Amino acid sequence: MAGVLINIAPNLFYIIENGRNPAVAQRSAMETEIYGLKIVQFLLPRKDHRLPLLADVAKNYADTFPLVNENLSASFGFVGSFGFLLLVYVALTPRRTEAGSAHASRQLAFIAVALVMIATVGGFSSLFAQFVSPLIRAWNRVSIFIAFMSLTAMALAFDSIFARRWRPAPTFVAATLVALFGVWDQTASVDLARLKARREEFRADQDFMSNLEKHLAAGSAIYQLPYMTFPESPPVQSLGSYDMAKGYLHADNLRWSFGATAGRRGDDVFEGLSHLPISTQIELLNYMGFQGIYVDRRGYADHGIDLDAEIRKATGEVPMLQPGVGLAFYPLPRRDKHVHLSPEAEKARKTLGIVREGGKLTFDGTSPFDIDFTRSVATQFRSSSGLYKAESWGSWTMGSTVTVRLKEQLPRDFVLQLTARGFGPNLGAPATVTVDDVTRSFVPGPQFQRFDLPFSTNESTDTIVITVPHPAVPKDLGINADTRLLGLGLLDLKVVAQH
Structure with missing residues (x-):
């Protein structure tokens, strides 16, 4: 735990100094399921297998089953699949006094099974995402490590079984044939063309x-x-x-x-x-x-x-x-x-x-009290929520509340100049702006209009909250196919100190 904290300490200090970055690596806990590991995809052939019959099997699964994405490439092939099943068998059999390759196989089996239990769809990774952090999501990517363990298990089994009974020359020939079959099974004719390109x-x-x-x-x-x-x-x-x-x-x-x-x-x-x-x-x-x-x-x-x-x-x-x-x-x-x-x-x-x-x-020439909603707000606020990505004309509010933290404390006496317009049922309905314990209202129209809202607060703060009266979805109103929850269109925000 101490090692993990030391490793992420620079990130934590950076976030404390500069604020979180809402424009990067926004993850949802459900993505852990979407990009989770699926055991069946270890065992299925690759989608463009050399044999049409096997290619059709993989294609049928990809076309009819859910949650098929980048995990489509997780096929272990015949050799790797056999090694994986061998690891599962070793993990389920009673432990005996072991040494050498048998001991190594059991260690590999323990790690492989543990990874599967964590990374599979509905596995422990889902609990981690829900209760700890959703930042680790594409657990299917551990399949490359499980594939390595599976192939290693095959090599250990080959060494343990054949080396005792066969002379070196036949053993070498048999191992070479298995390796060549594995390469044939896990490659396709298009691979060479892709490699050349x-x-x-x-x-x-x-x-x-x-x-x-x-x-x-x-x-x-x-x-x-x-x-x-x-x-x-x-x-x-x-x-x-x-x-x-x-x-x-x-x-x-x-x-x-x-x-x-x-x-x-x-x-x-x-x-x-x-x-x-x-x-x-x-x-x-x-x-x-x-x-x-x-x-x-x-x-x-x-x-x-x-x-x-x-x-x-x-x-x-x-x-x-x-x-x-x-x-x-x-x-x-x-x-x-x-x-x-x-x-x-x-x-x-x-x-x-x-x-x-x-x-x-x-690139620091702009005032922290002069916000342009036609640009990314991620760089203009210390943090923000309730805003959609900036467009050429400005930004839409998301949902019923917009909360922004400025990069500097607001003066206690100031005029907040907000240029905004309403959408749908918000036209003519009072919206509010709250700073500290002071709330001011304005009534947006269909066109952009500047509203001058005076504030005199008891405490200095860096937080501004905008409340939208009636957020609505354009699709529900029969306007277009847009499914966003819109309320106000924002063009700019300025803070003018009063002395």
């Missing part, structure tokens, strides 16, 4: 990054498009969650925009930047000191054709291209140290809180 892609990326490093100074900063959050980004066209991390893999001396943690200031700036016109982005990139733009064209429906034209027009530069529909790099023209921004870019710089002083770049 991955190898070619890897080498092409390696060559592209190597060429990039030759043309750029060490430490150059590269801005990446399309914008993808980290970690666990949803797919963007044909790009997977971590495809934008190729630069870190292949280049040793370059810096990349991808990888800023979602819900923190760096990611908030890059997300906001990505919504601006490309010409404005390029102005700010020059201001921030970036040396170029890296584009993975697979992240665009038109393979980046429109974006390519826009960047070429704004920079006048010819990109470095990877053969095929892959990567492109656009060098940014060198600028003077003092970059003069257009009014549009200057406004965006202030909104995003980008400050460059004495060669140092910071």
